Amino acid sequence: MSNDELNRVSDMDGEDRYEYFLDQVAESREVWILVNGNSQFLKIASDDGDVEYLPVWPASELASAYANGEDSLTPRSITLPDFFRKWVPGLTGDGLEVGVFPGADGTVWLTEPEELKRDLQDVMSDF
Template sequence: MSYELTELERNAALRLNADYRYDHFISKVARSGELWALKDENGLLFLKSDNDETCLPVWPHAEYAQLWAVGDQAHYQPQSITLKIWLERWTDGLTQDGIAVTVFPIQGEENLVEEPSELAESLNKKLEQYAQEA
């Protein structure tokens, strides 16, 4: 399911601003059918936004997630989530728990925070677009 990430693509994606990383995330996740979070023996990694909002960070590839897992978070490992399960269960669960999503965050950069339902809507639109192209 996971796609092959070349060094050229990785380096280019890491130079994108938050809005372009969001678009990259949507395209890659819709094509590959999976997204990535970070997990340790106690569960998933959650972050606090600038507005003190609890957020689940997600990435389009395990390598991007691994780049976040440094320093105090080095013990976290990438955890795959299928897009189908994300759309069927995670979106509602995160919404009910009042947890937002940080999409493709990069350390030291401005990162985009999205409501789970809005992220699901963007993913579903991209899936529809790909289905029409097929």
């Protein structure tokens, strides 16, 4: 992914980033998260603490750009079957939402794990 494309995609508004995420993940069949040196995934809490979510990206370059030099965070791929089978039930059970493709401006599209799974399955049915 070129720097121009990285910037263009990162500068999209939340809804456009969500649509881009769905299309890219449906094609690549993988979701990207950030993990620390202990293989613990990044979890973000809202400013008021009411919502906790797992941020996800459609490509490792986009996850790396979000980490922006945080040496302790590295991108890790989750295959879509693993995401559906393990992560969606786990996130739901833990009461975590999914923050789809957080933007450089700090905005993020929050969704329930099951809703994201349905949206991805809908997009994949078009392939």
